[in-house]
Amino acid sequence: MTVSDPIVESVITTLSRSVREIRQGLIGRRGSANAENPSGETQMEADIWADDLLADRLSSIDGISQYASEERDTVLDCGGDTSTGDGYAVAVDPLDGSSNLKSNNAMGTIVGIYDAPLPARGDELVAAAYVLYGPITTMVLATDETVLEYELTGGERRLVRRDVTLPEDPVVYGFGGRVPDWTDEFRSYARAIEQEYKLRYGGAMIGDINQVLTYGGVFGYPGLVSRPEGKLRLQFEGNPIGYIVERAGGRSSNGHQSLLTVDPNADDIHERTPVFVGNDALIDRLEAELADTRM
Numbered sequence: 001m002t003v004s005d006p007i008v009e010s011v012i013t014t015l016s017r018s019v020r021e022i023r024q025g026l027i028g029r030r031g032s033a034n035a036e037n038p039s040g041e042t043q044m045e046a047d048i049w050a051d052d053l054l055a056d057r058l059s060s061i062d063g064i065s066q067y068a069s070e071e072r073d074t075v076l077d078c079g080g081d082t083s084t085g086d087g088y089a090v091a092v093d094p095l096d097g098s099s100n101l102k103s104n105n106a107m108g109t110i111v112g113i114y115d116a117p118l119p120a121r122g123d124e125l126v127a128a129a130y131v132l133y134g135p136i137t138t139m140v141l142a143t144d145e146t147v148l149e150y151e152l153t154g155g156e157r158r159l160v161r162r163d164v165t166l167p168e169d170p171v172v173y174g175f176g177g178r179v180p181d182w183t184d185e186f187r188s189y190a191r192a193i194e195q196e197y198k199l200r201y202g203g204a205m206i207g208d209i210n211q212v213l214t215y216g217g218v219f220g221y222p223g224l225v226s227r228p229e230g231k232l233r234l235q236f237e238g239n240p241i242g243y244i245v246e247r248a249g250g251r252s253s254n255g256h257q258s259l260l261t262v263d264p265n266a267d268d269i270h271e272r273t274p275v276f277v278g279n280d281a282l283i284d285r286l287e288a289e290l291a292d293t294r295m
C-alpha cells in the first residue's frame with residue numbers, strides 16, 4: 001500500500017530499502033566511537049554510521065529540503081526552501097536505544113517528516129514512522145489518514161496491520177529514569193500505575209512504544225529531579241512518537257499539554273522534553289497528578 005503524498009512515499013520507500021543494510025551494518029559497530037553527540041551522550045560507532053547512511057539517502061530525495069538528526073549539531077540544508085512550502089524537513093533518530101547494542105536487545109529508527117523548517121511544532125508533522133529491529137523488522141507509519149504496520153523483508157514492505165489503534169483496555173507500562181530521581185508527583189502516579197498494569201521497559205523507547213501500541217498502556221520518560229527537562233528530544237523522539245500515538249487514538253503529553261502543541265526552542269534543535277504517550281485515561285491521570293508542577 002503506497003502513501004498518497006509522493007514525498008512521504010519516497011521517504012518511506014527509501015527507509016524501507018535501507019533497513020536491511022542498517023541491520024546488517026550493526027555487526028562490527030557495537031563499540032563506542034569515543035565521541036559525544038550534541039546532547040552530550042557517548043556515540044556508538046553504529047550511531048554515526050546509520051546517521052551518515054540516512055543523511056545521504058534521505059537528503060537526496062526530491063522534495064526534502066532539510067535533514068536533521070540526534071547525531072549531528074546542525075540542520076543539513078538539502079536544497080528547496082521549507083519556509084516557503086518548497087519541500088519537507090526530516091528529523092531522524094538513526095538508532096533509538098543504541099546502548100542496547102552491547103546487550104543485543106531491541107532498537108529502533110525514528111523519522112519525522114515536517115511541513116515546516118526545523119525546529120518545528122509536532123502539529124507540523126505530515127507523517128512519522130519508526131522501524132523496530134526486533135526478532136523481525138517492522139515499521140509503523142502514521143499519516144494524517146491512518147496508522148499502518150509493515151513487516152520489512154528484503155528491502156520491501158508488506159502491510160500486516162491497517163488502522164492501528166491502541167487497544168481500549170490498557171495492559172502495560174514503562175517509565176524511564178532512576179526511581180530516586182523521580183519527582184514526588186511522578187512517583188505517586190507511577191505507584192498507582194504499578195498496582196494496575198504490567199511493567200515493560202527495555203531501554204529502547206521504540207521497543208516500549210510498540211508494546212503500548214500492541215497491548216495498550218503508557219510509556220513515559222519523565223522530567224527528573226536532576227534534569228527537569230527529561231532525556232528524550234522533542235524533534236527526533238517526542239514529536240514523532242506523539243504523532244504516531246495520537247493518530248492511533250491515544251494521547252501524548254509533556255506532563256501538561258500534547259507534545260504536538262509545544263512551541264520548540266528556535267535555538268536548540270536538540271531540546272529535550274518529558275515524554276508521555278498512551279491511552280487517554282492514563283495520560284489524563286498523569287496530567288492531573290502533575291498539574292501543580294506547571295511552571
Ligand SMILES: O=P(O)(O)OC[C@H]1O[C@](O)(COP(=O)(O)O)[C@@H](O)[C@@H]1O
Nearest residue numbers: 095096097098099176177203204205
Ligand atoms: O537508559 P535509560 O535512562 O533508561 O534511557 C533509555 C531511553 O533513552 C533512549 O535510549 C534514548 O534514545 P537514544 O538511544 O536514541 O539516545 C530511549 O530509547 C530509551 O527510552
Ligand SMILES: [Mg+2]
Nearest residue numbers: 093096097237
Ligand atoms: Mg532515541
Ligand SMILES: [Mg+2]
Nearest residue numbers: 093095096097
Ligand atoms: Mg539515537
